[in-house]
Amino acid sequence: MRYIIATLASHSCLQILKGAKDEGFRTMAIAIENKVSFYKRFKFIDEVIGIPDYKQFYLLENRLKRKNIIIIPHGSFVAYLGKEGDEKITLPYFGNKKILEIEADRDKQHDWFKKSGLLLPRMYKNIEDVDKAVIVKYHGAQGGYGYFLSPDKNTLKTKLSKNKSLNSKIFLQEYIVGVPIYLQYFFSPLDNKIELMGIDRRYETNIDGLGRIPADMQSKMNIIPSFTVVGNFPIVVRESLLPSIYEMGEKVVETAKEIAGPKGLYGPFCLETVVTSDQQFYVIEISCRIVAGTNLFISGSQYTDLSYGEPISTGRRIAREIKKAIKLKQLDKILD
Ligand code: AMP
Ligand code: AMP
Numbered sequence: 001m002r003y004i005i006a007t008l009a010s011h012s013c014l015q016i017l018k019g020a021k022d023e024g025f026r027t028m029a030i031a032i033e034n035k036v037s038f039y040k041r042f043k044f045i046d047e048v049i050g051i052p053d054y055k056q057f058y059l060l061e062n063r064l065k066r067k068n069i070i071i072i073p074h075g076s077f078v079a080y081l082g083k084e085g086d087e088k089i090t091l092p093y094f095g096n097k098k099i100l101e102i103e104a105d106r107d108k109q110h111d112w113f114k115k116s117g118l119l120l121p122r123m124y125k126n127i128e129d130v131d132k133a134v135i136v137k138y139h140g141a142q143g144g145y146g147y148f149l150s151p152d153k154n155t156l157k158t159k160l161s162k163n164k165s166l167n168s169k170i171f172l173q174e175y176i177v178g179v180p181i182y183l184q185y186f187f188s189p190l191d192n193k194i195e196l197m198g199i200d201r202r203y204e205t206n207i208d209g210l211g212r213i214p215a216d217m218q219s220k221m222n223i224i225p226s227f228t229v230v231g232n233f234p235i236v237v238r239e240s241l242l243p244s245i246y247e248m249g250e251k252v253v254e255t256a257k258e259i260a261g262p263k264g265l266y267g268p269f270c271l272e273t274v275v276t277s278d279q280q281f282y283v284i285e286i287s288c289r290i291v292a293g294t295n296l297f298i299s300g301s302q303y304t305d306l307s308y309g310e311p312i313s314t315g316r317r318i319a320r321e322i323k324k325a326i327k328l329k330q331l332d333k334i335l336d
Helices: 013-022 033-039 054-065 075-087 098-104 106-115 153-161 164-169 207-212 215-221 239-259 292-297 302-308 314-328
Strands: 004-008 026-032 047-051 069-071 134-138 148-150 170-174 179-188 193-206 227-234 267-275 281-287
Touching: 004 013, 004 054, 004 075, 013 026, 013 292, 013 314, 026 033, 026 054, 033 047, 047 054, 054 075, 075 098, 098 106, 106 239, 106 281, 134 153, 148 153, 179 239, 179 292, 179 314, 193 207, 193 239, 193 292, 193 302, 193 314, 227 292, 239 267, 239 281, 267 314, 292 314
Parallel strands: 004 026, 004 069, 026 047
Antiparallel strands: 134 148, 134 170, 179 193, 179 267, 193 227, 267 281
């Protein structure tokens, strides 16, 4: 029976379904009702199913089970269904759900990166230990709203004493002076190989707009920085940085097997890094699924061009992996 590649209609849905169609699959988008007509504009989507809100997704599951669906998760799954909602999906799902638990827990992520030998910003459990500039983050901060920087311990104490309610919710991380770089990888369990799919940086409001305001005005305007993503820019890095980029991806995949069962981390994932002037990559976070920055490369990136010589997006790469698994009768290796 023919398989249908399906996903929620947002985030990187267009890329995923375009890639699936290019690989010969039937495609389905599950959309909030007021978005149905938008997604129907695209010829590579065979069917758009409308639901009144994302929580109704489960009501569809039985109907979809009869249709031989494979679900491709992306950033909207955890954002709109919640971690528990995502874990509860019973349809065949491209990704290891055990990773969700680790990804949601900053301490577990930290241990994973440590095990992988990656360079990390220092985390301070105690304010008294702060000995350099820090970024102050909040649990559950939407779009990094209200994250702030502090140049030293005393300024930090003054800032926190003005808003005592914050103290229990914050965590303190060494601020890495450098440039943000997002590394988009794909790990194929069938080929046992890591691939670099593309590199981007984010365009974040309002933090990327602050530099447009003269410093003397900034100091009078009391602007609260936020990191809400609006879009992404493509990046190509110095070629001499590429070997360490591949190594980092390989190490993360290797140690994932120790912490998230034998399937470990597979398919697309992204390391959020800051690169310093001595060309060291500090790893800030990981996303264990397709990230929206891959939408830059719907017709391939500089890096996929080196490997494939044809336009391969991350969405299309996922579909190709599924196609190969079907042919080899190894779907169990890549579905949860
Ligand atoms: P949306 O489909 O725009 O409602 O976004 C769904 C989720 O993905 C939200 O949590 C967004 O913050 C996140 N998201 C969407 N686009 C991007 C992007 N370009 N970079 C990072 N996160 C994104
Ligand atoms: P996050 O919420 O972790 O995605 O971070 C939001 C923004 O803050 C991103 O632009 C990051 O690059 C930046 N950022 C987060 N942590 C650090 C850090 N330790 N040093 C420097 N920049 C950071």
